[in-house]
Amino acid sequence: MRLAVSGTYSSGKTTVAVGLEILTGIPRTQAKTMREILPYAVPGKRLEECTAAELVGLGLRRFADRVARESQLPGDFISDGSSLHEWVYGKVRVRFGLNPEGALPHDMPPQIENGFFEQVIEHMGAVMKDHAVRSYDAFAHLPIEFPLVADGHRPVSEGFRRLSDELLLATLEQLGIRYDVVGGTIEERLDAIARIHGLPRLMPVEEAAAAAVALVGKMSIPQETGRAPAAAR
Numbered sequence: 001m002r003l004a005v006s007g008t009y010s011s012g013k014t015t016v017a018v019g020l021e022i023l024t025g026i027p028r029t030q031a032k033t034m035r036e037i038l039p040y041a042v043p044g045k046r047l048e049e050c051t052a053a054e055l056v057g058l059g060l061r062r063f064a065d066r067v068a069r070e071s072q073l074p075g076d077f078i079s080d081g082s083s084l085h086e087w088v089y090g091k092v093r094v095r096f097g098l099n100p101e102g103a104l105p106h107d108m109p110p111q112i113e114n115g116f117f118e119q120v121i122e123h124m125g126a127v128m129k130d131h132a133v134r135s136y137d138a139f140a141h142l143p144i145e146f147p148l149v150a151d152g153h154r155p156v157s158e159g160f161r162r163l164s165d166e167l168l169l170a171t172l173e174q175l176g177i178r179y180d181v182v183g184g185t186i187e188e189r190l191d192a193i194a195r196i197h198g199l200p201r202l203m204p205v206e207e208a209a210a211a212a213v214a215l216v217g218k219m220s221i222p223q224e225t226g227r228a229p230a231a232a233r
Contacts, residue, residue, distance in 0.1 A: 001197055002077055002136050002138075003020075003079065003138055003139070003140060003197060004078075004079040004136045004139045005020070005078065005139075006084070006139045006172075007143070007144075009148060010161070011145070012145075013080055013142060014030070014080050014216055014219075016140070016186065016190065017078055017079070018215055018216055019189075019211075019212035020190060020194070022208040022212055022215075023190055023205060024194065024199045024202065025202050026076050026199065027073055027077050028077065028078045028079075029066075029072075029073055029080070030079065031066035031081065035047075038058070041057060055093065056121075059087075059090050063086045063124075066079075066081075067131065082132055082136060083131040087124055088167050088168055091121050091125065091167060129171065132175060136177060139172055139179035140179070140180055140193045141179050141180065141181045142181075142183070142189065144165055145183055169181075180193075185209075187209045
């Protein structure tokens with residue numbers, strides 16, 4: 001079983017993916033986040049300061065990292081996100097602009113207004129969709145049930161993540177990849193996903209959920225910027 005945990009920003013993907021790894025013993029994989037890629041890909045910039053060309057480069061770097069990590073797990077794995085996410089986020093930025101929190105949706109630079117950026121994203125999407133069809137057996141899609149986390153490293157709006165959620169589901173339908181929408185508490189999500197796919201259980205769901213919440217809570221979430229912290233300069 002090569003299972004992708006799907007969903008947009010603040011849907012709980014990482015907590016569920018970590019919980020599934022703890023519950024089942026199936027290894028988890030994920031691509032580097034944009035905040036991890038930014039410092040060496042676009043030094044000195046925040047994500048919302050990146051140009052269209054730089055955003056394309058970031059998406060490609062993240063996709064390449066995802067493919068490399070998945071290739072190291074030739075058997076079963078649980079993926080936090082999927083190759084579709086790199087494409088969907090780029091696609092939705094065509095609608096909302098480079099900085100969804102700031103500029104108006106129509107306030108776009110010329111290379112986006114004339115359709116060039118959209119064409120690039122569409123061709124990237126063809127590659128990333130093909131990867132999804134070949135690499136994932138099924139998706140567990142997490143709906144938007146939690147508020148957007150205001151931690152300073154997600155330059156998106158509620159409209160951005162709603163449209164992202166809709167596009168993810170529409171793309172899974174288009175590609176014919178099996179998916180199940182799984183909502184509820186973390187415990188309910190873990191239980192449902194394990195039951196739907198007949199996954200092994202190494203411990204009670206409640207114990208796995210508690211361990212996942214504790215582990216994710218300890219993960220470092222720095223500002224999504226290429227600027228090094230003062231102590232590291």
